[in-house]
Every structure is written in C-alpha cells, then in structure tokens.
Amino acid sequence: MTVPFAPADSRLLGEVIRARFAIAYPGFALAADLTLPGRGVTALFGRSGSGKTTLLRAIAGLERHPGAYLAVNGEVWQDGDRFLPAHRRPLGYVFQEASLFPHLTVRRNLEFGQKRALAGVGAAARRADLEQTADLLGIAPLLDRLPDRLSGGERQRAAIARALLTRPRLLLMDEPLAALDFQRKAEILPYLERLHDELEIPVLYVSHSPDEVARLADHLVLLQDGQVAASGPLRDTLARLDLPTAFADDAGVVIEGTAAEFDAAYHLLRLTFPGGSVHVAHREVPVGRRLRFQVRARDVSLSLSAERDSSILNRLLATVTAVADADTDTSAHVLVRLDAGGTPLLARITRRSRDQLGLAPGKPVWVQIKAVALLA
Numbered sequence: 517m518t519v520p521f522a523p524a525d526s527r528l529l530g531e532v533i534r535a536r537f538a539i540a541y542p543g544f545a546l547a548a549d550l551t552l553p554g555r556g557v558t559a560l561f562g563r564s565g566s567g568k569t570t571l572l573r574a575i576a577g578l579e580r581h582p583g584a585y586l587a588v589n590g591e592v593w594q595d596g597d598r599f600l601p602a603h604r605r606p607l608g609y610v611f612q613e614a615s616l617f618p619h620l621t622v623r624r625n626l627e628f629g630q631k632r633a634l635a636g637v638g639a640a641a642r643r644a645d646l647e648q649t650a651d652l653l654g655i656a657p658l659l660d661r662l663p664d665r666l667s668g669g670e671r672q673r674a675a676i677a678r679a680l681l682t683r684p685r686l687l688l689m690d691e692p693l694a695a696l697d698f699q700r701k702a703e704i705l706p707y708l709e710r711l712h713d714e715l716e717i718p719v720l721y722v723s724h725s726p727d728e729v730a731r732l733a734d735h736l737v738l739l740q741d742g743q744v745a746a747s748g749p750l751r752d753t754l755a756r757l758d759l760p761t762a763f764a765d766d767a768g769v770v771i772e773g774t775a776a777e778f779d780a781a782y783h784l785l786r787l788t789f790p791g792g793s794v795h796v797a798h799r800e801v802p803v804g805r806r807l808r809f810q811v812r813a814r815d816v817s818l819s820l821s822a823e824r825d826s827s828i829l830n831r832l833l834a835t836v837t838a839v840a841d842a843d844t845d846t847s848a849h850v851l852v853r854l855d856a857g858g859t860p861l862l863a864r865i866t867r868r869s870r871d872q873l874g875l876a877p878g879k880p881v882w883v884q885i886k887a888v889a890l891l892a
C-alpha cells in the first residue's frame with residue numbers, strides 16, 4: 517500500500533482531519549480552516565453553490581490549490597510543496613451517480629476496487645472481505661448481476677461497497693442519495709446508518725438534506741457562500757441561535773437516546789438521555805439500543821408548572837439558557853434555547869408567551885414536547 521507523507525509529529529496531529537484551503541474561482545471564493553473528528557460522519561451542509569463539492573474535491577486532491585494544508589489522522593496529504601496526488605490518497609469517493617463499470621458484474625466491479633488495496637493479500641482473504649462488505653450493504657444476492665439490472669439504490673450501495681473495498685482511510689460521499697427518489701432513499705438510509713455504526717474511518721458526507729444530516733451526522737460543517745459559518749458537534753450546532761438555520765421552519769435538535777423499556781400495552785418505547793426520558797410510538801427494541809430522535813422547536817411548548825392534566829406525554833424540567841428574536845421585527849415568534857441535564861433543546865414560542873412567562877436565561881421551566889420523531 518502507498519505510504520503517504522509521514523507527519524513531522526503524528527502526536528501533534530492526533531486523530532483528526534486538519535484541512536485548510538483558500539480557493540478562488542472567478543466569482544467564487546472558498547476559505548476553510550477546519551479541524552474535524554478522525555472518526556464518525558461529518559456532514560458538509562449548505563445551499564447549492566456554497567462550496568461543498570469544491571471542498572470535497574480539494575480534500576480528494578482532484579485539484580491542487582497552492583498554500584493548502586491537509587492531514588488525515590496523522591498523515592499529511594498536502595503541505596507547502598508536498599502534494600499527494602489523488603490516485604495515491606487512500607480514500608474512497610462516492611458520487612451522486614454510481615459510476616460502476618456497465619460491462620462488469622457487481623462482483624467484478626467490487627474486485628476492481630480491491631485490486632489496488634489488497635495487492636499482497638491472498639484470494640481467500642479477499643473473497644471474505646468482499647463478502648463481508650457485500651453483506652454490510654445488503655448486496656450479497658446481487659453479486660452476479662450487471663449494473664443495469666439493479667435499482668438506483670442498489671447501484672449506489674454497490675458503489676459504496678466498491679469504495680470501501682479499496683480499504684480507504686477516509687470516505688468522501690458527495691450527495692450519494694441526491695439522484696434517488698423518496699422510496700430508494702428510504703431503502704438505502706438504514707445501510708448508511710449501519711456504516712455509521714461500523715466504520716472505523718472518518719466519512720465526509722456532502723448533503724443539503726436536513727433529514728439526512730439529522731440521521732447520519734455526528735459533526736456538522738455549515739458552509740455559506742464559501743465560508744464556514746459553523747463547525748461543531750451536530751447536537752450543539754443544531755441548537756445554536758446565531759446561525760441562519762435557527763429560524764428555519766424545521767429547526768430543532770437531534771438527541772441520542774438509549775432504549776430503556778417498552779410498554780407493550782400502549783406500544784410506547786421509553787428512551788433515556790442525560791436530560792430525562794421521552795416516550796415514542798415504536799415497536800420493541802432491545803434495551804440498551806441507541807436511537808436518535810429529533811425534537812423540532814415548533815413542537816416544544818413551555819410552562820412554569822408541570823401541567824400533569826394535559827395529553828402531552830413528554831415533559832422535562834429544563835433551564836432557559838438563551839432567548840433570541842428573529843432578524844425581522846415583524847415575527848411573532850422567538851426561539852428559546854434550553855438545557856435539560858446537559859442536553860440542548862430549542863422551543864419556538866410567541867413573543868407574548870415569552871413576556872407572560874418572564875422567560876430569561878437561568879429561569880427553570882417545564883418543557884412539553886408535542887412530537888418526537890424517531891430517526892430510524
């Protein structure tokens with residue numbers, strides 16, 4: 517396997533991705549100086565034209581931008597005059613459209629991916645690796661088919677498997693679901709969630725779909741007109757009031773809970789998290805399983821007492837940490853950020869309610885959650 521440039525001191529670079537790029541095209545400039553986790557899924561999120569693909573291609577080394585710096589988990593891929601060309605970077609790249617060879621079966625396509633990475637590995641080990649990866653992506657029964665006999669979602673899963681079989685140390689995914697219809701997206705997302713749980717390598721995932729980001733990302737980079745508007749853990753970044761996403765209609769937080777008990781009589785699953793617990797309508801899952809759920813700001817109301825005689829099932833005690841008005845004076849709403857035992861939450865309430873309840877940072881309140889969306 518190709519050995520990328522050794523770092524001067526890998527301990528200083530740590531298990532992170534350091535990426536610094538300044539890119540200028542006529543009419544567009546991108547400036548990014550990022551430190552990203554060396555494991556898990558980082559979403560590059562932003563509107564069309566914000567620079568997501570430009571950044572991903574620069575990280576892949578498909579374009580050489582002078583003055584840039586890139587190190588991935590202790591290996592320097594670009595620094596000053598050093599530039600590891602794209603074909604020598606140990607990375608997998610998955611595009612919007614699966615680019616499988618049309619004349620080769622899925623198996624041959626996957627073997628092609630393996631060739632470079634497993635030069636010194638025996639045939640049996642290669643086959644085991646291929647079959648394990650095919651299983652992970654649910655394409656084992658499709659290995660003998662040609663790509664044009666696959667659905668769009670199956671083709672994309674085969675493309676992901678091929679990328680993984682190159683044994684990359686970084687996986688880049690550029691809107692891998694964008695070309696699929698709703699049904700196919702729904703079909704492929706559980707496989708991406710499995711990857712999220714099982715991959716040891718970092719994944720950079722370009723998307724402009726808030727739903728995909730909520731389900732898959734651990735870390736969020738928000739790009740705006742070529743600038744990094746925010747970069748941080750998903751949980752904290754979604755709860756920021758100072759970002760353009762905050763007042764969007766679907767603003768809300770994502771919480772990772774642990775299945776604690778199942779109420780078979782009412783078909784309700786109780787999920788615990790540091791701030792308390794919530795009930796969601798769901799089938800039984802093993803106790804201890806981690807599940808993500810989303811709480812939108814518009815589905816949260818606040819009161820000063822527990823109001824136990826309401827139909828709302830999910831009620832938590834929290835403290836107000838910030839209150840923000842929308843940019844426009846004409847908005848009837850404010851956004852309240854809360855802390856429930858270390859878990860941030862957002863509530864969208866009217867300005868009138870804010871004044872009536874006297875909401876200000878430090879005030880304890882009861883949070884009532886009208887709807888919890890399970891993201892699995």
Ligand SMILES: Nc1ncnc2c1ncn2[C@@H]1O[C@H](COP(=O)(O)OP(=O)(O)OP(=O)(O)O)[C@@H](O)[C@H]1O
Nearest residue numbers: 541542544562563564565566567568569570571724
């Ligand atoms: N090679 C290039 N030469 C000149 N301009 C470019 C080049 N590549 C990208 N651009 C411009 O840079 C800007 C950012 O493009 P980019 O594809 O990175 O955005 P994006 O956020 O990925 O958008 P989308 O979500 O639509 O894919 C656009 O204005 C685009 O026209």
